[in-house]
Amino acid sequence: MSSEPTREESAGLMKYSVENLVPFGPIHPALKEPEYFKLVLEGERIVQVIPRIGYVHRGLEKAAETRPWVQNMYMFERTCGICSFVHSLCYGQAVEGLTMYEVPKRAKYIRLIIAELERIHSHLLWVGLMGHWAGFETLFMWVWRDRELVLDIVEAISGNRVHKSMNAFCGVRRDMPENMEDKIIEKMKYLAGRAQYYRGIIDTEETMLERTENIGRVSADTAEKLCAVGPMARYVGIQHDIRLNDPYAAYDEVPFSIVTRNDGDVLGLLRLRLDELIVSTELVSYAVKHLPDGPIRVKIPPIIPAGEHSAHCEAPRGEIFYYVKSTGGRTPDRVKSRQPTMANLPTALEILKGQTIADVPVVLTAIDPCFGCMDRMSFIDTETNHKWIWSGEQLRQYGINYYRKRRTKN
Amino acid sequence: MSEVFLQRIGEYASDAETKATLLREHEILVEVDQTHVKQLISKIWNDGLTRRLSTISGLDLGQNIGIVYHFWQGEDKLHIRTTVPKSTPTALSIVEIVPGAILYEMEIHDLFGVTFVGNPWVDRKLLLPDDWPADLPPPLLKTSKPTEIRKRLKLEVERK
Numbered sequence: 128m129s130s131e132p133t134r135e136e137s138a139g140l141m142k143y144s145v146e147n148l149v150p151f152g153p154i155h156p157a158l159k160e161p162e163y164f165k166l167v168l169e170g171e172r173i174v175q176v177i178p179r180i181g182y183v184h185r186g187l188e189k190a191a192e193t194r195p196w197v198q199n200m201y202m203f204e205r206t207c208g209i210c211s212f213v214h215s216l217c218y219g220q221a222v223e224g225l226t227m228y229e230v231p232k233r234a235k236y237i238r239l240i241i242a243e244l245e246r247i248h249s250h251l252l253w254v255g256l257m258g259h260w261a262g263f264e265t266l267f268m269w270v271w272r273d274r275e276l277v278l279d280i281v282e283a284i285s286g287n288r289v290h291k292s293m294n295a296f297c298g299v300r301r302d303m304p305e306n307m308e309d310k311i312i313e314k315m316k317y318l319a320g321r322a323q324y325y326r327g328i329i330d331t332e333e334t335m336l337e338r339t340e341n342i343g344r345v346s347a348d349t350a351e352k353l354c355a356v357g358p359m360a361r362y363v364g365i366q367h368d369i370r371l372n373d374p375y376a377a378y379d380e381v382p383f384s385i386v387t388r389n390d391g392d393v394l395g396l397l398r399l400r401l402d403e404l405i406v407s408t409e410l411v412s413y414a415v416k417h418l419p420d421g422p423i424r425v426k427i428p429p430i431i432p433a434g435e436h437s438a439h440c441e442a443p444r445g446e447i448f449y450y451v452k453s454t455g456g457r458t459p460d461r462v463k464s465r466q467p468t469m470a471n472l473p474t475a476l477e478i479l480k481g482q483t484i485a486d487v488p489v490v491l492t493a494i495d496p497c498f499g500c501m502d503r504m505s506f507i508d509t510e511t512n513h514k515w516i517w518s519g520e521q522l523r524q525y526g527i528n529y530y531r532k533r534r535t536k537n
Numbered sequence: 538m539s540e541v542f543l544q545r546i547g548e549y550a551s552d553a554e555t556k557a558t559l560l561r562e563h564e565i566l567v568e569v570d571q572t573h574v575k576q577l578i579s580k581i582w583n584d585g586l587t588r589r590l591s592t593i594s595g596l597d598l599g600q601n602i603g604i605v606y607h608f609w610q611g612e613d614k615l616h617i618r619t620t621v622p623k624s625t626p627t628a629l630s631i632v633e634i635v636p637g638a639i640l641y642e643m644e645i646h647d648l649f650g651v652t653f654v655g656n657p658w659v660d661r662k663l664l665l666p667d668d669w670p671a672d673l674p675p676p677l678l679k680t681s682k683p684t685e686i687r688k689r690l691k692l693e694v695e696r697k
Contacts, residue, residue: 177658177661178640178663179662179663180663180664181647181662181663181664181665181666184664184665186676186683188648188677189676189677189683190683224561351588352635352636352637353636353637354589354590354635354637354638355637367589372609372611372612373609373611373612435560435616437564437591437607437614437616439591439609446591448591448592448607450592450594450605450607452596461594461596461597463592463594463595465591465592465641469592469640469641469644470592470637472640473636473637473639473640474637
């Protein structure tokens with residue numbers, strides 16, 4: 128035996144000797160980013176959650192210091208496989224702030240269109256996964272079919288479904304294709320109709336209501352203190368939307384309103400994201416109709432003047448933040464990027480406290496993080512030293528059966 | 538909006554024996570001594586001047602490590618910058634005031650080696666592997682080379 132402290136000891140978890148300690152995760156890299164949560168239980172209830180992230184930390188910030196400015200734009204786009212465009216947009220805006228060049232108006236509108244299409248696709252993906260984890264597979268199938276429509280539009284505009292690589296410094300790389308206007312507007316109308324339909328389902332379908340109503344409650348004050356961003360702040364009534372608070376791209380020229388709700392549970396999040404989806408379809412239709420003429424790009428020199436600048440944008444999951452520091456060279460001196468899930472994690476940990484194991488998949492999915500962590504999960508009963516292992520699928524089944532039993536009992 | 542914001546930041550800054558500089562329109566930088574930073578943030582946060590902390594960044598400034606707190610309110614951005622010497626990288630935690638800063642401080646602890654006094658989870662790793670060799674320099678310092686880190690971690694794996 129080595130004299131080094133065990134992980135439990137160094138994490139200060141030894142005091143929880145009576146309760147159950149549930150290591151949650153870490154990875155199955157098939158889905159999104161893996162994270163790892165250590166759940167401390169009292170019977171069925173969770174009393175403490177300790178996060179451990181970084182399993183796929185690739186050191187992008189370090190890598191950015193050795194790469195040219197423009198190359199970094201496409202590298203940071205690869206941070207996420209869902210909201211990729213907004214990363215390059217935010218990094219681009221941070222760098223553009225250090226130069227003297229203006230972004231052409233047409234490029235601003237194209238940026239808005241792509242960013243909103245991305246939001247629609249991300250929200251649809253999330254609604255489908257909520258259906259999956261709550262045991263409502265039909266919703267998953269329907270929503271993911273509709274998501275293909277958005278991806279088709281994105282592919283027609285940019286040539287790619289996920290990594291669009293549309294951005295350039297002070298502009299975009301590709302113009303909108305001709306004769307797409309009517310097609311996009313028609314599809315947006317269809318999607319808004321579908322979102323309205325799902326909204327009706329969620330309000331009436333018992334499977335969803337049972338799994339989401341009154342689950343994952345948090346107060347506005349707590350969410351604000353824990354620096355929640357995006358939908359996680361808006362579902363408790365905080366006006367936190369960078370598109371409105373600090374407009375970028377063409378958001379100051381298009382009419383739109385942000386959605387906030389006061390229900391503060393997972394059901395409220397579902398309603399909020401579907402309402403936001405409808406707003407986004409209207410935004411895309413408006414921007415496509417009112418797309419101004421003109422150039423799409425201004426060429427800028429590869430050397431960025433010395434200075435510091437930061438920018439933030441509204442990604443589908445909330446505020447995304449980039450800070451760049453230049454010493455006037457071909458490569459950045461420092462790039463800092465902060466993703467919305469990092470900001471929402473403290474709130475998620477707070478919400479998990481007091482929930483049961485059966486609610487873990489739904490509550491964790493609610494903040495729109497990753498599900499990869501749900502595979503390979505081992506449970507340890509510290510009282511009897513009994514160990515057992517559940518996969519993510521088994522946890523999902525446990526949740527569904529738990530609620531089914533409860534239903535038949537009543 | 539921005540003028541009122543700037544004026545009030547200016548008042549708080551003078552209390553903390555420093556001054557606020559306008560970087561560009563809607564963007565303010567306050568460079569403050571490490572001993573005053575907690576007091577300054579506490580005033581700004583508790584008086585409700587801003588309740589939006591974007592993140593905390595670390596910077597390698599040669600002899601020192603810079604810590605920048607990025608706040609915003611509406612169109613206004615506020616950066617509060619402080620430095621700690623590389624020889625004794627210890628800073629005061631703001632988790633008591635802003636509970637949401639806990640993970641940002643852990644991140645800087647991992648990547649720059651700054652210890653935040655008062656952060657309940659500061660001894661634990663967030664991003665780096667649990668078996669990260671203690672004698673390796675923190676990865677985001679300019680002296681730390683990715684090739685060396687890779688070589689060293691490979692050796693560690695082989696040793697096991």
